[in-house]
Amino acid sequence: MPSRHPLAPLPLLGLTALLGAGCLSTTEPPAPVDPCEPNPCTQGDKTACVNDNGRASCVCKAGTILRPNGACEPLSAANCPEHAGDAAEPDDCLARAAPLATASALTGRTIEPVGDYDFFQIDGTARTIYTLTAEASAGSLLPRLDVFDPQGVWLTALDATTSPRVSLGFKARLSAPHYVRVSHSPRDPSPGTGAYTLTLAPSVVDDHGDTVTEATGLTPSAGGSTSPSTLSGTFEYGQDKDVFSFPVTLNAGYRVEFDTAGGRVIPALAAYIREDVRTPFRTAQNAFIEFRADSTTTVYLELSPPTGATASYSFRVLEFR
Structure with missing residues (x-):
């Protein structure tokens, strides 16, 4: 007897529930309630809602960053304060981003003092995927990664949650420099600082x-x-x-x-x-x-x-x- 194809067709089921403009179906239970729908975040610039294990968490909207005083400050080339820290300072803005090569790891970097940002530059290739991992090695740092396009427009971000490690991927849409920022997660109210390692995995084409x-x-x-x-x-x-x-x-x-x-x-x-x-x-x-x-x-x-x-x-x- 010939083997059954792993995707052998099943009988078409009855279709009775209207799901929206265009189609009908009743094969799955309703989706779980999203605490960010409708968006409860309406105060100032903290209007971005994050589904944090079923609870709504309000963070700074895209294009702004949280400063130590609690304000969401617009991103610009001026966000590059001079201060003490590791040997790479000052690197708090796109204009002073340190180059980061693929399949490499940087050590000896720190988020210090409170509110510090470290920027890095990746020479991106169109339709290529880059995956970064930031892992804290000492101190109270809970790392966050943000990615910016060649014009400095914010693209995406991810925060560490239950461990001092976060991995974030993004796809370059242009063959041009892209930027990555490491900081302490604003979802952690404590003044986190400390050393970390930043790793850029080998790139792949989407x-x-x-x-x-x-x-x-x-x-x-x-x-x-x-x-x-x-x-x-x-x-x-x-x-x-x-x-x-x-x-x-x-x-x-x-x-x-x-x-x-x-x-x-x-x-x-x-x-x-x-x-x-x-x-x-x-x-x-x-x-x-x-x-x-x-x-x-x-x-x-x-x-x-x-x-x-x-x-x-x-x-x-x-x-x-």
């Missing part, structure tokens, strides 16, 4: 785009096909997103199936239609999802790592008419 304009196109296979098309991908860093697109036809049913063989993960999924790429009509993390199209349009699948770590995945899309 396998799939992470926006709808960079989406990897696919063609759904016919339901019941003996040789359906399968797509694979890798989350190269913990914050990676891979986006795929495919056409859907009015009244046709669709099934997205993930393969868990060989250690592959089931990604977190958000599905959008071409007419609204901001609000997903479906979010899930299941071995499969189903929906029926109520218009002829394009669907985008945004996949994210379920555990915030590197992982591989494989899936296919089936169409039933």
Whole structure:
């Protein structure tokens, strides 16, 4: 008897609950409540909400940084105070960022005194992913990493939480210098200082785009096909997103199936239609999802790592008419 394909099709389930403009389904329980929806952070510039283990935490909005006096100060080239510290000072601004080579580690750096920032420069290459790790080795430092584009515009950040170590990845969209800032996490109210090691892992090229304009196109296979098309991908860093697109036809049913063989993960999924790429009509993390199209349009699948770590995945899309 021939072996069963690891993604062998299952019967299309009944579709009864309206999920938004475009599609129907009832295969998963409702998503957990997000404490940041609606956003409770409305005081001054501390309007960025972070879901901290189910509790809302208010931090400085993008484009500002927290100073020791508690104020959120706009980022600029002027944020470069002269002060004592390690041998690399002054390095509190983009203009004085120290070069950081790939596959390298820097030691002997400190966040000192309270409120210190250390900036580093990476010579980025377009569509290349860089992953940094900051680990405190002494003192009360709880490190935070921020990334800035070639114009100094803030891109992303991540704070250490339960351990003095944080890893953050980002994708360079331009072949130009990008900047990284190390600081004490503003989510820790204590005046943290201390030594740390900063490591930049070997760079990798992103396998799939992470926006709808960079989406990897696919063609759904016919339901019941003996040789359906399968797509694979890798989350190269913990914050990676891979986006795929495919056409859907009015009244046709669709099934997205993930393969868990060989250690592959089931990604977190958000599905959008071409007419609204901001609000997903479906979010899930299941071995499969189903929906029926109520218009002829394009669907985008945004996949994210379920555990915030590197992982591989494989899936296919089936169409039933």
